Amino acid sequence: MINSGRLVTNRGEEEVDGDTLRPFSESLPMLLLKAREASMRAFRPMLAAHDLTEQQWRVLRALTSLDGAPEVTALADITFLLAPSLSRIITKLEDRGLISRDTVPQDQRRALISLTRAGIELVAEIAPQSEALYSLIENHLPHERFADLMEGLQSLAEFRIDDI
Amino acid sequence: MINSGRLVTNRGEEEVDGDTLRPFSESLPMLLLKAREASMRAFRPMLAAHDLTEQQWRVLRALTSLDGAPEVTALADITFLLAPSLSRIITKLEDRGLISRDTVPQDQRRALISLTRAGIELVAEIAPQSEALYSLIENHLPHERFADLMEGLQSLAEFRIDDI
């Protein structure tokens, strides 16, 4: 394993191409992917220790940050999960007793999702470690550069091809 | 579908929460996810028209950008795909006749991956449209801000929790 140059792969393996490759391997989509992977890699072991996936944790965390119990569609928006994925996740978390699903009497199609006591306790247990990891990642960049990065990402996230 | 405010979801649906939510929904990992999704969304219809997934296209594009035929491990590094995913993708692209797999005589474990003529032709057909889309996305931000963004992402992509 040799990391001689600055163009190295993401798993610590040796350089593959020193020139031709750069435009591809360091394109915007690839950098977005790698940056996200780099930040998520820090979380997975902790979540795995609690038998949670990234997405399951996202759902629990979103429910914690909200006041009331959201409907499935609203929860999908907040967590940025597609409805079918969220549907499966809800089923699983419900089976584990971490969340509950209550149908709205006025509209039987809708279901309100909320944390159970067990869910609240699990989040309370994990949250501090999660926050500590976030801080570590954010502090990887100087304050101002981090703010610029967030701003740039915010703008990019609003890109829509149809708007052109 | 109402997009009244600036905090809107990514599927064009209405605002869910105007305040409490922001710290979660606009955290770094979520913004990375949304920014990537926003850029990828532009490509999917074009790739789907050629019956290609994002990852399959990444493999074809990487093979095009290289001089020789890489081994599977090297290709995994370049495309940022995990070995099991790449293994399946290679099988599929090989079945479609777009790439070929040649085992190395000196070391029967290794296989060299290369584009077939059909693969080369397919890439040549798609590449121009792909480049055009990239330009659109890049131009969504002013030049300097885009450069800053790339630099920030590059730095973030190098984050390793073990380094702390």
Add this chain to the structure above:
DNA sequence: TCCATTTAATTAACATGTTCAGCATGAATA
């Protein structure tokens, strides 16, 4: 040479991403 160890790649198993279809419920309207 034999065997334990490493290495390259694949397979297995489960969860999610993505698109499409379908089902049940509500709402709108003729």
Add this chain to the structure above:
DNA sequence: TATTCATGCTGAACATGTTAATTAAATGGA
């Protein structure tokens, strides 16, 4: 009110993400 349409959610099908186990081949000593 009966029909049509829209909405909220779930199911299906296939591809990938992720971790762990496995196969096959090469390597490195005893």
